[in-house]
Amino acid sequence: MHRVTLGTLAGVVGFLAFVELTSGFLQGYYTPMLTDIARHLSVNDADVNWLEGSQLMLAALVVPALAKLGDMVGHKRILLWSTAITALATLALPFTDSFVLFLVAWTLQGFYVVWLPLEIALIWSRSRSREGRSLVTARAAGILVAALETGAITGALLGGQLVDTLPLTVVLLIPGILVTLCFFVILFGVQESPDQLGGRLDLVGLSLISLALIAFTGGLSLLRLNGVGDPISWIVVVLGILLIIPFARWELRHPDPLIDVRLFRSPALAPVFLTAALFGMSVLGAQAPLSTFLRTDPEVYGYGLGTTGFVTSLAIGLYLIAMIIGALLYPWVARIATPRLTLVGAAGLVGVGYLLFVPLHDTYAQMVTNIMVAGLGSGALVAALPAAAAAAAPAHQTGVATGLTNSTKTVGGAIASAVFGIALMHGASGGATGGTAGSFEGYVTVWLVCSISAFVAAAALLFVVPKHAFQDRGAPVPVPASELP
Structure with a gap:
C-alpha cells in the first residue's frame, strides 16, 4: 500500500475544510454565552438543555433522510440545501427574544449536523480509484475534524470575548453571516460525488x-x-x-x-453505531452542563468556578485543541496498532476524562485537565466513527452508514440532554436547588453517565468487533444474498 500524502488528499478534501470550519464555529461560538442567552430569554440554566435537545432531535430525524438522498441525488446537492436552511435559521436568532421562537430557529439550525457524514461519503466516493482507500478517508476525516475543531476554538474564543463587550443581538448575528458565506463556498468550490444511485426516497x-x-x-x-x-x-x-x-x-x-436495518446486524457496524450513540451522550449532551458549571458562582451556590464568558471560552478552546490532536493522531495510531484498538483507546480516554470530574472539579486547572483528557478521545472518535462506518459498509450504502453514525450519535445526545436536564433541575436527591443554577448532584450525574457510557462503548468495540474491522478490503467482496434488501 502506497503512502498517502496531504497532497494526495488535497483534491479529495478541497473546500470541504471550510465547511467544517464553519460547522465548528457554530458549535463553539454559542457555548460560552449560554448563560447570557438564558438570561436574555428569561429562562433558567437547566432550560438551556431544551435548545440542545431540540436540535439533536431534529438531527436524528433529518440525517437518515438527507444521507440517503445524498447517495441518491448527489452529496454536494444535499450539502448545499442543508446549508441554506442552516443559514436562514442562524440569521433569525438575533431577531427574537421569545424563547419559543428562538427554540424553533435554533432547532432548524441543526441541519448542519449532516455536513460531516455527507462529506465523508463524498470523499469515500471520490477516492474509489485510490489504493489504501480507508486510509485516505481516515486522514481526510482527520483533516476535516481538525478544521471543525479549529473553527470551534475560533468561535468559542471570539464568542466569549464578544459577549463580554457587545450587545447580545450583535454577537448572535456573526454566525449567520459566516454560514451564508459557506453556502457560496459549497456552490462554487465543492465538486459533486461521481456516483448517484437515483431511485425514490x-x-x-x-x-x-x-x-x-x-x-x-x-x-x-x-x-x-x-x-x-x-x-x-x-x-x-x-x-x-x-x-x-x-x-x-x-x-x-x-x-x-431508507435505512437497511440489516446493517445493525453487522458485527463490524453494530458496535460502531452503539459507540456513536454512547459517545453522543458526552460530546453532544454534556457541553452545556460543562459551560454552565464553569460559570456558576461558588459564593452563591457553593460550587462552580464563577468564570467570565471569555475565561470559559479558554477552557473550551483547550478542550477543542485536544480534540484536534486526537483527530490528527487517529490515523497514525491506527496504522501502528489497528483501527479497532485505537477506537477502544479513544473511548477509554473519554471515560477516564469524565470520571476525573467527580473528585476533581474545584479549580480551573482541574477542570481543564479533565476536559483535555476527554477531548483527546473525543477528537479521535469524531474523526474515526464515520470513516470506520464507510470502510465497513457495503459499497452502495456508504452515505447511509456514515449518516447512521451521526443519527445514533444525535439520538444518544438527545437522550443525554433530556436526562441531564432532569438531573440538573431536580438533582440526584430529587430536590430543586432554587435560583437559576442547576443542582450539584445533577452535575455529578452528568459526569458519571458520560464516563460509564464511554467505558461501555470501549467494551463493545473490544469484545464484539472483529479484529481486522475497518481496514481496507483486499478486493471487492460481493454482498451475501442474506444481506441484500
Missing part, C-alpha cells in the same frame, strides 16, 4: 422512523417537565421504542429502504 419508512423518534424524544421531554414519576411520559417513551418494530418490518420488505 422511502417516504413510508421516513414517516415511521420520524414518528418513533418524535414519540421517544417527546416522552423524554415530558419526563423532564413532569418528573420521572409521571406514567404518561413513560408510556410515550415506550411507544416510541415500540414504533421501531413496524419501521424495521417495513424496511426489511422494501427494495430500496
Whole structure:
C-alpha cells in the first residue's frame, strides 16, 4: 500500500475544510454565552438543555433522510440545501427574544449536523480509484475534524470575548453571516460525488422512523417537565421504542429502504453505531452542563468556578485543541496498532476524562485537565466513527452508514440532554436547588453517565468487533444474498 500524502488528499478534501470550519464555529461560538442567552430569554440554566435537545432531535430525524438522498441525488446537492436552511435559521436568532421562537430557529439550525457524514461519503466516493482507500478517508476525516475543531476554538474564543463587550443581538448575528458565506463556498468550490444511485426516497419508512423518534424524544421531554414519576411520559417513551418494530418490518420488505436495518446486524457496524450513540451522550449532551458549571458562582451556590464568558471560552478552546490532536493522531495510531484498538483507546480516554470530574472539579486547572483528557478521545472518535462506518459498509450504502453514525450519535445526545436536564433541575436527591443554577448532584450525574457510557462503548468495540474491522478490503467482496434488501 502506497503512502498517502496531504497532497494526495488535497483534491479529495478541497473546500470541504471550510465547511467544517464553519460547522465548528457554530458549535463553539454559542457555548460560552449560554448563560447570557438564558438570561436574555428569561429562562433558567437547566432550560438551556431544551435548545440542545431540540436540535439533536431534529438531527436524528433529518440525517437518515438527507444521507440517503445524498447517495441518491448527489452529496454536494444535499450539502448545499442543508446549508441554506442552516443559514436562514442562524440569521433569525438575533431577531427574537421569545424563547419559543428562538427554540424553533435554533432547532432548524441543526441541519448542519449532516455536513460531516455527507462529506465523508463524498470523499469515500471520490477516492474509489485510490489504493489504501480507508486510509485516505481516515486522514481526510482527520483533516476535516481538525478544521471543525479549529473553527470551534475560533468561535468559542471570539464568542466569549464578544459577549463580554457587545450587545447580545450583535454577537448572535456573526454566525449567520459566516454560514451564508459557506453556502457560496459549497456552490462554487465543492465538486459533486461521481456516483448517484437515483431511485425514490422511502417516504413510508421516513414517516415511521420520524414518528418513533418524535414519540421517544417527546416522552423524554415530558419526563423532564413532569418528573420521572409521571406514567404518561413513560408510556410515550415506550411507544416510541415500540414504533421501531413496524419501521424495521417495513424496511426489511422494501427494495430500496431508507435505512437497511440489516446493517445493525453487522458485527463490524453494530458496535460502531452503539459507540456513536454512547459517545453522543458526552460530546453532544454534556457541553452545556460543562459551560454552565464553569460559570456558576461558588459564593452563591457553593460550587462552580464563577468564570467570565471569555475565561470559559479558554477552557473550551483547550478542550477543542485536544480534540484536534486526537483527530490528527487517529490515523497514525491506527496504522501502528489497528483501527479497532485505537477506537477502544479513544473511548477509554473519554471515560477516564469524565470520571476525573467527580473528585476533581474545584479549580480551573482541574477542570481543564479533565476536559483535555476527554477531548483527546473525543477528537479521535469524531474523526474515526464515520470513516470506520464507510470502510465497513457495503459499497452502495456508504452515505447511509456514515449518516447512521451521526443519527445514533444525535439520538444518544438527545437522550443525554433530556436526562441531564432532569438531573440538573431536580438533582440526584430529587430536590430543586432554587435560583437559576442547576443542582450539584445533577452535575455529578452528568459526569458519571458520560464516563460509564464511554467505558461501555470501549467494551463493545473490544469484545464484539472483529479484529481486522475497518481496514481496507483486499478486493471487492460481493454482498451475501442474506444481506441484500
